[in-house]
Amino acid sequence: MQDRLLETIAPYRDRVDYLEVRLEQGESTSISYRGERLDGVDRSFGLAGGIRACHKGGWSFVTFNGLADLGNRVEEAISQAKLIGNETTQLAEIEPVQDYVAVELGHDPRGIGLDTKRQLVEDYNKLLLEFDPRIQTTMSGYSDRFRTIYFVNSLGTCIAQERLDVSGRFGVIARGEGGVVRQGFESVHSRSDYDVLQGIGDRVKQAAERAVRQLDAKSVKGGQYTVVLDPYLAGVFIHEAFGHLSEADFVYENPRMQELLTLGKPIAIPQLNVIDDGTMPDLPGSLKYDDEGVPTQRKSLIKDGVLTQRLHSRETAGKMQEAPTGNARAISAMHPPIVRMTNTGIEPGDASFEEMIGDIEEGVYAVQMLGGQTNGEMFTFSAAEGYMIRDGKIAEPVSDVTLTGNVFQTLKDIEAIGNDTVYRNGGCGKGGQMPLPVSTGGPHVRIKNVIVGGR
Ligand SMILES: [Zn+2]
CATH class of the missing domain: 3.30.2290.10 (PmbA/TldD superfamily)
Known part of the structure; x- marks a missing residue:
């Protein structure tokens, strides 16, 4: 053939x-x-x-x-x-x-x-x-x-x-x-x-x-809380709120984002490492070559809190004079390849879940995700389930947990990164092509000053 x-x-x-x-x-x-x-x-x-x-x-x-x-x-x-x-x-x-x-x-x-x-x-x-x-x-x-x-x-x-x-x-x-x-x-x-x-x-x-x-569950009382995201929600957060911003076609067309997303710029706490890796075995986003025949690779999007790489097709790499990354993908051969993620995740840190919640007087534990929206640097996610954290322990379940914020501020407000990263399958939509098989990975992540909306 x-x-x-x-x-x-x-x-x-x-x-x-x-x-x-x-x-x-x-x-x-x-x-x-x-x-x-x-x-x-x-x-x-x-x-x-x-x-x-x-x-x-x-x-x-x-x-x-x-x-x-x-x-x-x-x-x-x-x-x-x-x-x-x-x-x-x-x-x-x-x-x-x-x-x-x-x-x-x-x-x-x-x-x-x-x-x-x-x-x-x-x-x-x-x-x-x-x-x-x-x-x-x-x-x-x-x-x-x-x-x-x-x-x-x-x-x-x-x-x-x-x-x-x-x-x-x-x-x-x-x-x-x-x-x-x-x-x-x-x-x-x-x-x-x-x-x-x-x-x-x-x-x-x-x-x-x-x-x-x-x-x-009773509706959560709206306000600003220290929030702990479960691994699933942390993975979706990094894909939706940050991953899409690291797609070079988006950056290339957007002068404000070009400035915000200058490579070499510290954009998160120094403990944060975010990768996009098409070479991990057996995950939905894994592939040896992308849909332009470019070998996929492991990329550090954020390394020690510094923006280090972004995702490219051959054209965006050529126009921005950066190296191609093997991120041109299409949902089928009947669609043109565009810049997409593969397996995107937050690398494990060193905190255990108990350490993470141990000194939270009043906070929210947000579990899984029902849906969300991003608009440039702003995001809103609704958790599938929520629990109050009281005096360092998981307390009563709460409903209607929606998290709102600015991704750049949120990356700086991370207080602890769990040691328990897992990758989950997901479907990504962009440019009328969905669902594209991807995976999102994360450990438990603790973030301060998150706006939590109740009913
Ligand atoms: Zn997506």
């Missing part, structure tokens, strides 16, 4: 500054329940892709289905790029690569019958429905997707990468007295093994437990 693609683009190589073809061959299954009802079963196979051309700084992107018409589609991409381009093409240089990256499979979901998978989801869904009479509805889903993504470009790079994603998502909505509504959510993901979904009943039930516990 790679040879065929290389042959296809060979005659066109010198007609534009840059040309690439990505082709994706894949199969996928998805099953979802809503309440007691089987909401959807989808099994699909596909062969499709996209062509990108760049000429004098102008980009085109053309998709195709099947291989029959590929030559004409390449022509189309080339003429579109030539129509748009009126500057100079600035792409960071990379070495051409030839490689085949295979998945090391555990239990391969492609060999398992659709009904077996459906039964598995139904069983977990039932656990949630029967957990408590106040559970009003559920959303339980399974999906697997196996793809081989072929990539060739005019530099002579020729890569095929296999990729498997298996995941389960389990959510509930609980309704209590006075119409109070609470949600709970759990998910699992694997890059290699269907069995990640076996024997996880207790984990799935936590979605229901969390929602029901919150029904009885």
Whole structure:
């Protein structure tokens, strides 16, 4: 297949500054329940892709289905790029690569019958429905997707990468007295093994437990508190509030951010280290090459509190005269690659959870996340669950815990970093492409002066 693609683009190589073809061959299954009802079963196979051309700084992107018409589609991409381009093409240089990256499979979901998978989801869904009479509805889903993504470009790079994603998502909505509504959510993901979904009943039930516990919790009293984030929320915080700011396309287009995000500038407490690492094994954001054929790497975004690196595509690296980082990603070969995160997390510090809360007279412990918003440097997150911290101990549960702040101030208000970093799967949205598989990592993190909004 790679040879065929290389042959296809060979005659066109010198007609534009840059040309690439990505082709994706894949199969996928998805099953979802809503309440007691089987909401959807989808099994699909596909062969499709996209062509990108760049000429004098102008980009085109053309998709195709099947291989029959590929030559004409390449022509189309080339003429579109030539129509748009009126500057100079600035792409960071990379070495051409030839490689085949295979998945090391555990239990391969492609060999398992659709009904077996459906039964598995139904069983977990039932656990949630029967957990408590106040559970009003559920959303339980399974999906697997196996793809081989072929990539060739005019530099002579020729890569095929296999990729498997298996995941389960389990959510509930609980309704209590006075119409109070609470949600709970759990998910699992694997890059290699269907069995990640076996024997996880207790984990799935936590979605229901969390929602029901919150029904009885009183709304937190709004104010400024010392807050301890659980690892999940700390990971999402660093992805949403900081990670997106380190995407160079955002920085490049925004003069204020260029100034705020000058490399070498101290932006956090010296104990804080933040990484984005596509080379970690078996996480949703792990990949050997990004969607421009650039090897992924481990990057220190913040090292000892200092802003050290940002995330690049070949174009942003070229324009900002920094090294490419392997962060150009697309949700499929039918979408153009843009600057994205991989596995982004806060490195572990040295505090234990007990040490962290031990001297807090009155504070809030915020657990998991329901949703959030960021707007430039400002963020608002709502925790899935909250607890008061009183006299150094976890006390009564509280609901409606929303955290608001300015990311740059918050990075300086961190008081302690836990020794317990874990990475969780997530889906990231940007530029109409979502969900892109990523992971977010964090330990417990203690932050002072956080604005906590109650009802
Ligand atoms: Zn995101």
